[in-house]
Amino acid sequence: MHIIGNLSINLALILSTYSFIMFVFGIRKQSQRMINSAKGAALSVFILATISMFLMFYLLATNQFQFQYVYQNTSTDLSMFYKLSAMWAGNEGSLLLWTYILTMYTVMVVFSNKMKNNPMTPYIGAIISTNTIFFYLILAFVTPPFKTLDFVPPEGNGLNPMLQDPSMLWHPVAIYLGYVGLVVPFAFAIAALILKNIDSYWLKITRRWTIIAWLFLTLGNVIGGYWAYTELGWGGYWAWDPVENASFLPWLTVTAYLHSVMIQERKNMLKVWNMSLIILSYILTLFGTFLVRSGVLTSVHSFADGNLGTYFMIFLAFMVIFSMYILMSRYQMLRQDTGQIESVLSKESSFLMNNLILVGATFAVFWGTVFPLISEAIRGETVTVGEPFFNTVMAPIMLALMFLMAVCPLIAWQRASLKNVRDNFLIPAIFSLAVVALLVVYGLHGAYPIISFILIMFMIFTHIAEFIRGTKARRRSTNEPVLKAFWKLFTGNRRRYGGYIVHFGIALIAIGVVGANFDQERVETISPGEAISIDNYTITYEGLEQRSDGVNTVIYADMDIEKDGQELGYLQPERIFYRHFDEPSTEVAVHSNLAEDLYVVLSGWEEDDSATFVVKINPLVQWIWLGSFVTVIGSLFAIWGGRQNKVVPRYQGVQRQVS
Amino acid sequence: MIKKILMVFLFILLVLPVHVLGGGNQDSHGEENDAVKYDQNSPEFQQTASELRCLCGCGQSHLDCSMDGCGINDSVLAEILEKLNEGMAPPEIKDYFQDVYGEQILMAPEKSGFSLTAWVTPFVALGGSLVGVTVLLRKWARKSKNDDDFGDGADDELEDDVETEILESIIDEERKKYY
Numbered sequence: 001m002h003i004i005g006n007l008s009i010n011l012a013l014i015l016s017t018y019s020f021i022m023f024v025f026g027i028r029k030q031s032q033r034m035i036n037s038a039k040g041a042a043l044s045v046f047i048l049a050t051i052s053m054f055l056m057f058y059l060l061a062t063n064q065f066q067f068q069y070v071y072q073n074t075s076t077d078l079s080m081f082y083k084l085s086a087m088w089a090g091n092e093g094s095l096l097l098w099t100y101i102l103t104m105y106t107v108m109v110v111f112s113n114k115m116k117n118n119p120m121t122p123y124i125g126a127i128i129s130t131n132t133i134f135f136y137l138i139l140a141f142v143t144p145p146f147k148t149l150d151f152v153p154p155e156g157n158g159l160n161p162m163l164q165d166p167s168m169l170w171h172p173v174a175i176y177l178g179y180v181g182l183v184v185p186f187a188f189a190i191a192a193l194i195l196k197n198i199d200s201y202w203l204k205i206t207r208r209w210t211i212i213a214w215l216f217l218t219l220g221n222v223i224g225g226y227w228a229y230t231e232l233g234w235g236g237y238w239a240w241d242p243v244e245n246a247s248f249l250p251w252l253t254v255t256a257y258l259h260s261v262m263i264q265e266r267k268n269m270l271k272v273w274n275m276s277l278i279i280l281s282y283i284l285t286l287f288g289t290f291l292v293r294s295g296v297l298t299s300v301h302s303f304a305d306g307n308l309g310t311y312f313m314i315f316l317a318f319m320v321i322f323s324m325y326i327l328m329s330r331y332q333m334l335r336q337d338t339g340q341i342e343s344v345l346s347k348e349s350s351f352l353m354n355n356l357i358l359v360g361a362t363f364a365v366f367w368g369t370v371f372p373l374i375s376e377a378i379r380g381e382t383v384t385v386g387e388p389f390f391n392t393v394m395a396p397i398m399l400a401l402m403f404l405m406a407v408c409p410l411i412a413w414q415r416a417s418l419k420n421v422r423d424n425f426l427i428p429a430i431f432s433l434a435v436v437a438l439l440v441v442y443g444l445h446g447a448y449p450i451i452s453f454i455l456i457m458f459m460i461f462t463h464i465a466e467f468i469r470g471t472k473a474r475r476r477s478t479n480e481p482v483l484k485a486f487w488k489l490f491t492g493n494r495r496r497y498g499g500y501i502v503h504f505g506i507a508l509i510a511i512g513v514v515g516a517n518f519d520q521e522r523v524e525t526i527s528p529g530e531a532i533s534i535d536n537y538t539i540t541y542e543g544l545e546q547r548s549d550g551v552n553t554v555i556y557a558d559m560d561i562e563k564d565g566q567e568l569g570y571l572q573p574e575r576i577f578y579r580h581f582d583e584p585s586t587e588v589a590v591h592s593n594l595a596e597d598l599y600v601v602l603s604g605w606e607e608d609d610s611a612t613f614v615v616k617i618n619p620l621v622q623w624i625w626l627g628s629f630v631t632v633i634g635s636l637f638a639i640w641g642g643r644q645n646k647v648v649p650r651y652q653g654v655q656r657q658v659s
Numbered sequence: 660m661i662k663k664i665l666m667v668f669l670f671i672l673l674v675l676p677v678h679v680l681g682g683g684n685q686d687s688h689g690e691e692n693d694a695v696k697y698d699q700n701s702p703e704f705q706q707t708a709s710e711l712r713c714l715c716g717c718g719q720s721h722l723d724c725s726m727d728g729c730g731i732n733d734s735v736l737a738e739i740l741e742k743l744n745e746g747m748a749p750p751e752i753k754d755y756f757q758d759v760y761g762e763q764i765l766m767a768p769e770k771s772g773f774s775l776t777a778w779v780t781p782f783v784a785l786g787g788s789l790v791g792v793t794v795l796l797r798k799w800a801r802k803s804k805n806d807d808d809f810g811d812g813a814d815d816e817l818e819d820d821v822e823t824e825i826l827e828s829i830i831d832e833e834r835k836k837y838y
Contacts, residue, residue, distance in 0.1 A: 234723035241718050341799040349796050356785070356792050364781035371768065371777045379773055382763045384712045386720065389767035393781050474825045492828030521722075523699040586725060601725070643828070 001064065005055050005146030012048040012103075013136035015041045016129055023126035030657040035122045039110050042125060045132060046103040053100045056093060056145060060086050066152045069093060069145050075158035075580055077551040081169060086159050088172040091293065091308060092145035097173070099135040101180040106132065109184055114205065114648050119656035123191035124184075131183055134315050142308055158580030167227035175220030175247055179285040181213025182250060186282035189275050190323065193330045197653030198271060198337070203261045203278075204649035208639050210254060210278075215635040217251045222628040233586035233601045235519070235616045237624065240390035242297040245369045246288030249362055253281040256358035259351050267339035267348060272331060273355070279323045284362075286316040297372060345421070350408045357401045364393050395448060399455055402510060405503055406459035409466050428461030452514045456507050463500050491642060498638025505634055508627025515596075515620025523603070525612040535617050537598055538562045539571075544609055553577040555584075557602050557611055561591055573602035573613070597621045697743040699736070707739050707749040711756055712766045720766050 019041035026034030056069075060083045065071040073086040073093070088094040106128045115121045139145060162168075185206040192202040203210075224244065225237035238244060257277040263270050291297060294309020341348045368385045375383045410424035436444070436453045444450060467486065474485040474492075490497040522534045531540040542558040555575045561568040571589035578585070591598040597618040605611035639645060697704050708722035715729040721739070724732045735756075742752045756764045768774035 233725040234719060236723065239719060239723075340803050341796060342803040344793075344796050344800045352792055352796065356788050360781070360785035360788060363784055367781055367784075368777065375768070375773065375777075381761060383768045383774055383777070384763050384766055385768060385777060386712060386718070386766040388710065389777065392767070393778070397781075397785070470825070474829075477825060477829060488828065489825065493824050496824075521700075521705065 001055065001059065002067065002146045002148045005052060005059075006144065008048045008052040008055065009136065009139050009144065009146065012045045012052070012099075013133070013140050015048065016045045016103075016132040016136055019045065020126055020129035020133060023122045023129060026658055027122050027126070027656075032658045035125075035658045038122065038125060038129075042103070042106050042110055042129065046107045049096075049100045049103040052096055052145070053087075056087060056096060057084055059146075060084055063156065065154070065156050066148050068147045068149050071149060071153050071156045073157070073159055075156040077579060078159055078164075079550075082159050082164055085163070085169050088176075089159055089163050092139075092143045092147075094172060094176070095135060095138055095143055096145050098176050098180060099132065099139060101176055102128070102132055102135060102183065105180060105184055109187075115659075117659045118651050119654065119659050120188065120191045120195060120197070120202075120651070121659050123194055124187045127187040127190050128183055130319075134311075138308070138311060142311060156580075158578065161576065161578050161581055161583075161585035162231060164585070165227055165231045167223050167231070171220055171223040171227055174216045174223055178213050178215075178217030178220055179247075179250070179288070181209060181216060182254065182278075182282050182285050184209040184213070185278050186323075189278045190326055192653070193275065193326045195654045195656075196330065196333060198330070198334050199652060200261075200265050200268070201649055201651055201653060203264060203274060207261070208645070210258060211635055211639050214251065214254045214258060215632065217247060217254065218628070218631055218635070221247055221251060222625070226625065229621070230588060230590070231586070233588050233614075235521070235588075235599050235601075235614075235618060236516075237621070240365075240368070240387050242369050243288075243292050245365050246284075246291045249288065249365055249369075250281045250284040252358050252362040252365070253277055253284060256355045256362075257281060259358075260355050263348050263351055267341070268337060269339045269341070269348070270352075271334040271338065272327070275327055275334065277355075277359075279327065280362075283316065283320055283323070286312060286319060290316055291369075297369070345411065347408065347411045350404060350411050354401070354404045354408060357397060357404060361394065361397045361401070364397060365390070368393065398510075399448075399452060402452070402455040402459055402507075405506065406455060406462045409500065409503070410462050424465065425462065428458055428465050431461045432457035446517055449514050449517045452510065456510050456514070459503065460507050463503060466500065490637075494640070494642040494645065495638050498634050498636075501634030501637055502631050503634075505627045505629070505631030508623050508630055510627075512620045512622070512624030512627060515618070515623065518617075518619045520617040522615050523612065524615070525610055527608070527610045532613060532615050534615050536564050537615075537617070539598075539600065539613075539615060541611060541613070544605055544611060549576065551579045554587075555602070555605070557605075557613070559589065559600055559613075561598065571598070571600050573600045575602055592622050594622050594626075595619065697740060699740065701743070703743055703749050704740055707743070707752050708736060710749075710753060710766050711735065711739075711764055714760065714764070 019038045022034045022038030022041060025031070026038055058064075059067050059070050060074055061080060063070070063074065063076050063083075069090060069092045070086075073089040074083050078086075086093065088097050106125065109115060109128070110121060110125050115124075185203070188202040188206045192198070221244075224247070228239065229235070229237040254277075257274060260270050260274055260277060264274050290309055290312040293312055296309060341352075343349070368389055371385045372383055375381060406428075407425065411421070432454055435457045436450060439453060440450065444453065467489070470489045471482060471486045474480065474489050475482070478485065478488075480488065520534055522532055524532045526532060526541050528541055528543040531538050533539075538561075540560040540562070542560055544555060544557055547554050547556070553576070555577070556572045559571045559573065561571055568591060571591055573589040574587035575584040576587060586601060589600045597616075599616040599618050601614040601616075603612040603614050699705075705722055709720045711721045713719055713721050713724035713726070713729065713732050713735070715724065715726050715731045717724050717726040717729065719725075721732055721735050726732075739752055742755065743749070747755070753765070762769060762774065768777040770778055
């Protein structure tokens with residue numbers, strides 16, 4: 001087995017190197033045979049990566065503990081799902097998964113019908129191959145996934161209890177699909193620069209790729225947040241941990257990019273900026289991986305291992321220098337034929353401001369993440385940059401972003417008039433102030449929450465106003481019934497209205513985030529029959545019970561929940577004791593509705609059955625998951641079906657004999 | 660006028676006093692009251708614990724640390740409570756822990772000395788960029804032939820924009836019916 005595994009890795013390394021060389025020589029010699037051979041090698045690498053993946057899944061599923069990775073990350077008592085999910089529990093498996101996705105994307109691009117006879121294809125193939133070679137070098141020499149032990153242990157070490165959660169089946173996969181997905185637009189951008197194609201073709205053809213990568217990054221972050229909320233037991237979903245920040249950084253820059261490309265498409269402006277943004281997004285994915293694997297910063301999510309971080313640092317530096325060189329060498333060319341912004345008050349300028357805020361947010365998160373390293377290097381003293389810093393710095397930046405999200409959709413392209421602004425914003429502004437006034441009457445307090453809600457409501461109402469205006473305009477032309485006109489309006493421009501649905505989703509998420517200002521917490525040690533009161537809830541502790549879950553032992557508390565004297569049922573916060581781990585894990589119990597979550601953690605207990613509970617009221621958390629769902633729907637709506645999505649942009653760039 | 664309002668609004672957002680977030684700091688510095696008995700649910704205790712970082716490797720504050728087997732959290736929480744009940748104010752307790760463990764015990768850098776750069780730099784960078792982008796936008800707008808930025812007589816391009824798209828989609832739907 002290990003021979004097949006190691007062969008699949010080493011052969012793939014040789015073939016990916018061969019593919020890169022053939023792409024480069026094929027381009028130099030303009031030999032289609034060489035290019036075809038390179039493409040064939042890329043396909044073979046994908047097949048080999050598939051073999052490696054299946055083999056690893058097989059080894060994990062069948063408890064082949066003679067393999068170090070299987071021994072370290074699984075045990076016989078795990079359910080099949082968790083055995084298979086151990087694929088991304090450690091460095092070796094997760095890098096294999098990363099490489100597999102990379103090779104799959106390579107094949108999807110290189111053999112795409114849209115890329116037939118396109119001279120960019122060999123360049124793109126060569127650029128992606130560079131990444132593939134790097135990852136196979138790591139798999140072959142630094143973290144070999146099929147390394148065997150000198151003996152066959154009867155049992156494995158088991159899977160880290162924190163990873164034994166349904167969210168962990170999807171979170172890493174989604175993050176990797178997003179991270180690796182950004183290689184594709186990056187490769188297109190660099191290929192366009194090398195070929196001196198300065199038109200918008202590369203960004204039009206990669207639009208779906210970029211949105212899909214963004215969607216997976218969004219999903220990955222949200223599922224990670226959900227996991228933290230339900231598994232870690234501290235009652236939050238985002239801790240501004242360096243590893244969390246690492247996946248948030250490219251999300252911010254890709255969000256900026258998805259907006260600024262519209263200016264290039266319409267006005268042929270910001271070509272250097274868009275190139276820079278996509279390069280930065282790609283570089284940030286490498287930086288994130290470096291952070292996770294190097295262990296330079298303390299993180300609960302880190303899986304640092306030996307020199308792995310150093311290799312990522314070297315590759316990161318190489319790709320930064322390479323990208324900067326290519327970009328700088330084409331700088332003057334990109335600045336030619338650029339369009340103009342005609343008015344300071346226009347959609348173009350509002351998009352520029354939106355980019356400024358998003359990139360500013362990226363810088364703030366990056367700065368906060370690396371500041372401990374800077375402080376240590378300059379002062380020799382380590383500092384912590386945690387949640388209070390990020391909440392303080394990011395809150396005004398995010399509010400500014402909310403404001404721009406509210407006004408951008410209703411500002412006209414080219415130039416807006418005073419009348420235009422007044423007509424479009426007056427009614428939404430009045431409505432948003434009225435809603436927030438009502439909320440204040442019902443108890444909303446605090447400067448930031450009030451300002452936040454005004455902006456969120458303003459954003460929601462400006463979007464609703466836009467929908468109403470569009471539907472009315474359509475009805476004027478067609479006399480269609482309202483609902484039909486509304487639907488046709490949406491499906492007529494999926495990109496625009498999909499984007500607006502995403503905005504709605506972000507507004508709902510923002511509502512949930514603002515809710516964190518009103519969290520309440522109580523910690524109490526009580527005996528059976530006693531109760532904890534928090535807000536208008538009464539939680540009565542009825543006693544501790546024990547049950548078995550496979551080989552694990554579960555201790556849980558029966559908690560009777562009442563709200564305003566009304567019976568709501570039972571919650572059972574748990575502690576799970578694993579056979580392979582000394583420390584138990586926490587399983588929180590949550591009673592949710594749209595207004596708030598009642599969040600109960602069983603913290604500990606004594607021999608007399610008295611137990612300590614952490615009870616929290618977390619307002620509006622459900623809005624975060626609801627908003628995330630809406631965001632996903634909006635993204636899918638924007639890329640799925642429709643007239644716009646069927647249009648394949650025509651390549652009009654430099655021609656070559658090879659494709 | 661409108662752009663000035665927008666700029667002022669953005670500026671206000673960026674310089675809003677940041678301590679209002681989270682309902683404000685409930686320090687009781689200087690207020691010594693022997694009768695007060697603090698417990699784990701006291702706001703002073705929760706505030707202090709949330710500002711001190713647990714050094715067990717969880718990366719969270721002592722209030723939030725839920726790492727199983729953390730050998731530090733319980734003792735630090737007990738110490739915070741003890742010091743509160745001895746009459747120490749939360750800032751004094753923070754100072755005490757900082758003297759023992761250094762600045763790394765704080766969940767956020769101090770707002771003085773070199774650590775102040777952590778707080779200031781993002782806003783300086785953002786403010787600088789805002790000025791730069793504004794200057795650029797004005798330069799571009801000046802270069803443009805039509806420099807009447809806010810004239811009421813300007814075409815309502817947005818209306819045209821939406822209606823053009825609607826018209827295009829209607830034509831497309833009709834074309835699909837026949838071809």
